[in-house]
Structures are given as structure tokens and as C-alpha cells.
Amino acid sequence: MATVPALLTPTGSAPAALATDGRFGDYGGRFVPEALVPACEEVERAFTDAWADPRFRRDLDRLLAVHAGRPTALTPAWRLSAELGVTVLLKREDLAHTGSHKINNVLGQALLARRMGRGRLLAETGAGQHGVATATAAALLGLRATVYMGERDIERQALNVYRMEVLGAEVVPVRTGSRTLKDATSEALRAWVSCADEAHYCLGSVMGPHPYPTMVREFQRVIGDEARAQCARELPTAVPDHVVACVGGGSNAAGTFAGFLGTGARLVGVEAAGGAAITHGRPGTLHGFRSYVLQDEHGQVGEAHSVAAGLDYPGVGPEHAHLADTGRVHYTTVGDDEVLAAVHRLARTEGIICALESAHAVAWVLRAATSGELPRGCTVLVTLSGRGDKDIATLMAARDGAGDVR
Structure with missing residues (x-):
């Protein structure tokens, strides 16, 4: 994306503490299979570099203004x-x-994915709003999107499932466990293990392994x-x-x-x-x-x-x-x-x-x-x-x- 004048002041300040272990007191950290450690470390490095880059911040602020409609009332x-x-x-x-607010984080992560050379977004969703936002950002930036969603949530959020499909995303039903957000998140993490070199996991909330809790908070x-x-x-x-x-x-x-x-x-x-x-x-x-x-x-x-x-x-x-x-x-x-x-x-x-x-x-x-x-x-x-x-x-x-x- 070409550099354009910012329509908003930069979103927040640089993260005060992207600590190496991502701790919030006794909580946080990075407890993932060994195969995912390099992927998480790469996301951490990429986000830290991007958040300090005025051009990345201007591009994000521009999208938040002209595409997401910020500031909200x-x-x-x-x-x-x-x-x-x-x-x-x-x-x-x-x-x-x-x-919903989900678009704030997803636009940031989608720009980050493109900066990292990733052509695909993986996401989990419960109510479907994060899935819709992911599908939207992927369509906007020319990326592919795969969204994991519990079968039970697919039944009660049919409108959002259809919105994702209209936007070009693949919606993958998750039929294990309670068939809700917990299980969709597990499946998305498993999928990331096999394709971390070409896909970015666009996690939708302030959870998951470091750096996601800090990164998502900063985007939100x-x-x-x-x-x-x-x-x-x-x-x-x-x-x-x-x-x-x-x-x-x-x-x-x-x-x-x-x-x-x-x-x-x-x-x-x-x-x-x-x-x-x-x-x-x-x-x-x-x-x-x-x-x-x-x-x-x-x-x-x-x-x-x-x-x-x-x-x-x-x-x-x-x-x-x-x-x-x-x-x-x-x-x-x-x-x-x-x-x-x-x-x-x-x-x-x-x-x-x-x-x-x-x-x-x-x-x-x-x-x-x-x-x-x-x-x-x-x-x-x-x-x-x-x-x-x-x-x-x-x-x-x-x-x-x-x-x-x-």
C-alpha cells in the first residue's frame, strides 16, 4: 500500500513492554508446541518492528479511517x-x-501479515464477527482467508457464516468438543503448525501465546x-x-x-x-x-x-x-x-x-x-x-x- 497522509493521530503508543516472556504478573507467556515457537517469535519481531514504523502506523490509521469508519461515535x-x-x-x-470492534485488530494483523510476506490468514471465530472482519480484511488486501468455527456456532450465527462466504473466505466447521469457540481456537492453532511459513494466524482476542495478548490490545x-x-x-x-x-x-x-x-x-x-x-x-x-x-x-x-x-x-x-x-x-x-x-x-x-x-x-x-x-x-x-x-x-x-x- 502506498504511504498516505494519516487521518487520525497514531493509534496509541508503542507497547511499553513486549517482554521476552510476554508476562502480565503471573499470567501470559508462551506455551505452544515446539513447532510453533519460531512462528510466534517471528510474529513478535514483525509486530515490534512494524509498531515502531511510522509508515505502518500511517497505513493502519488510514484504513481505520476510510475503511473501518473511525473514529466511532x-x-x-x-x-x-x-x-x-x-x-x-x-x-x-x-x-x-x-x-463490531473486531475490524480494528484484524486490519492491523492483515497489514502485518502482508508485511511478513504471508498470503493467507487463519482465524477462529465464535459469534462470527471476528471471522467476518478477517474475511473483510483479506478481501481488501488481496489475501486468502480460512476461518474455523464451531458447528454449534455455525448453526446459531448463520448470517455471519454467509457473510464470510460472500467475502470469499473458507469456513471450516469444527465438530469436536463443545463445537464452540474453544474448539475452533484449538483447530486454528493446529492448522497454523502445518502452514506457518505461508499463513498468519489472525487471533481475534487478547489471548493466545505471546505476543498476541499485547499485540491485540495495542490494535484495540x-x-x-x-x-x-x-x-x-x-x-x-x-x-x-x-x-x-x-x-x-x-x-x-x-x-x-x-x-x-x-x-x-x-x-x-x-x-x-x-x-x-x-x-x-x-x-x-x-x-x-x-x-x-x-x-x-x-x-x-x-x-x-x-x-x-x-x-x-x-x-x-x-x-x-x-x-x-x-x-x-x-x-x-x-x-x-x-x-x-x-x-x-x-x-x-x-x-x-x-x-x-x-x-x-x-x-x-x-x-x-x-x-x-x-x-x-x-x-x-x-x-x-x-x-x-x-x-x-x-x-x-x-x-x-x-x-x-x-
Whole structure:
């Protein structure tokens, strides 16, 4: 791509610590088969070099602006705020191209893959949004894309599967295990072993072996950096009292929190009650990194359950585990019924149908405002990580009383 003038300021700053072991306190690291160590090391070197290269940053910022539609809006939720007695601001990642925050990271990794001379992207996906973003970036940059997706998720996210196929990606059904995101990630890692010399693994969240947790956070921190600047213009206090985001693997939350870690804002990560690795898990190793993981008494990885396919994961990014241990971020859970109610509440007050994943953050705000955990008059920033088009079938099944709407 030719060098073009940047339309945005560079996304974030150079990573402060791409440590050789990729540790966040007791978490992170690189626990992969020996055959994948050179591939991970090559990605680390390439990212460190690219992130320090002004031309790479300009190219990425240009794509984020003219293709992804950044900056995304900061929308006051006027009617909901009046009902709750708190000021709610929505960071609208649902307005980004492809309908979620996933495009931020994928454009960065796709540019990196091309810089490394790779002609193909491999990806895993649960809700399908990362798969759609990967297929989109591959089409834009002339790359091939192969997306691994659990068979169960393919059934409940048929719209996104078709979108990937229209964009030219190969969607590979994963029929092992729970047939959800965990198993799709395992298959994508296995595939990478056999083709690392010609394919780049475009991991979709702040998880996986080093350098992925740091790299994905840096590509996603545009959310928090933008929101911080927007809040400074909108709020008399410049910084909201509370910053809230949903957490599965945790990329939208990591990107959001990156803009506010150095402030006095209270940061809240909201997990799915049936997939809450921080709340119900314990330290373990999964998909090449150490973090909190749902496990049974024998250390076997448990299954996560959520109405939101994108949060149906038994682990969480290692930086989130560290932020939980240090107390900088408060992690909590909401259940499926609260999530479904939150989708309808936001739709009917603000005219926004958000993704089921994002509705976890909205559901916590509704509960906390009602219980008094959010004081009247406070300000709350909520990241809407995606739009709800993909979830219409699930919402309709819930309305019609279908048994299992997960």
C-alpha cells in the first residue's frame, strides 16, 4: 500500500513492554508446541518492528479511517440516562465497518501479515464477527482467508457464516468438543503448525501465546484512546466515573480500559455467568497462555455457556487476570435473562439493537443503577462492542420460548 497522509493521530503508543516472556504478573507467556515457537517469535519481531514504523502506523490509521469508519461515535443515551438517574455514554463500536470492534485488530494483523510476506490468514471465530472482519480484511488486501468455527456456532450465527462466504473466505466447521469457540481456537492453532511459513494466524482476542495478548490490545486501544478524548470534550470532569465493557477473551474491554488505566475511573468488566473464567475459574494453561480458566477438580478445561456466542469461552486474556488480581478492574457477571432484557431495554429507549455480547455491559449498568451501586448523577461509559443483527434469530427464539437459545 502506498504511504498516505494519516487521518487520525497514531493509534496509541508503542507497547511499553513486549517482554521476552510476554508476562502480565503471573499470567501470559508462551506455551505452544515446539513447532510453533519460531512462528510466534517471528510474529513478535514483525509486530515490534512494524509498531515502531511510522509508515505502518500511517497505513493502519488510514484504513481505520476510510475503511473501518473511525473514529466511532460517543452517543449519549438520553432516555436511558433519564430513567436510571445516571449519565450513560455509549462508545459505538457497533458502527464500525463489519459491525463490531473486531475490524480494528484484524486490519492491523492483515497489514502485518502482508508485511511478513504471508498470503493467507487463519482465524477462529465464535459469534462470527471476528471471522467476518478477517474475511473483510483479506478481501481488501488481496489475501486468502480460512476461518474455523464451531458447528454449534455455525448453526446459531448463520448470517455471519454467509457473510464470510460472500467475502470469499473458507469456513471450516469444527465438530469436536463443545463445537464452540474453544474448539475452533484449538483447530486454528493446529492448522497454523502445518502452514506457518505461508499463513498468519489472525487471533481475534487478547489471548493466545505471546505476543498476541499485547499485540491485540495495542490494535484495540484505539477504542479507549478515542473514548478518552471524546469524554474530555463531553464531560465537565473529562473522565467518566465508571467505564464498563463485556469480557469473554476480552479484546474490546482491554482496548477500552487501555485508555483509562491511568485515570481515576472505576473499570468494570462484565462476564457471562456461564462462562466467567475470572469469577469461577482458577489459574491454568489454555491455547498457549496462562490465565484464569474454567476447570473441573482434575484440571480438565470446562465448558462455558452463554446466550452470546462470542463470550462462550472458558478462559480470559492474561492481562485481565492480572488486572483482576491487582484490583484495578472489578469483574462481575450477568445472566442470560438479564442480557436478553437489556437488549430490548436499550432498543426501546435509544433505538439501538446491540449485540448480545455488548448487552452484558448494558445489563450490569441497569442492575447497578437500580441497586444503588451506581450513585445517582454519576457518569458511565459503556462500550457497545457490536451490533445485534447477527443475534436476531436468538432473540426470536427467546421470544417464542424455544428451549435452548444459547
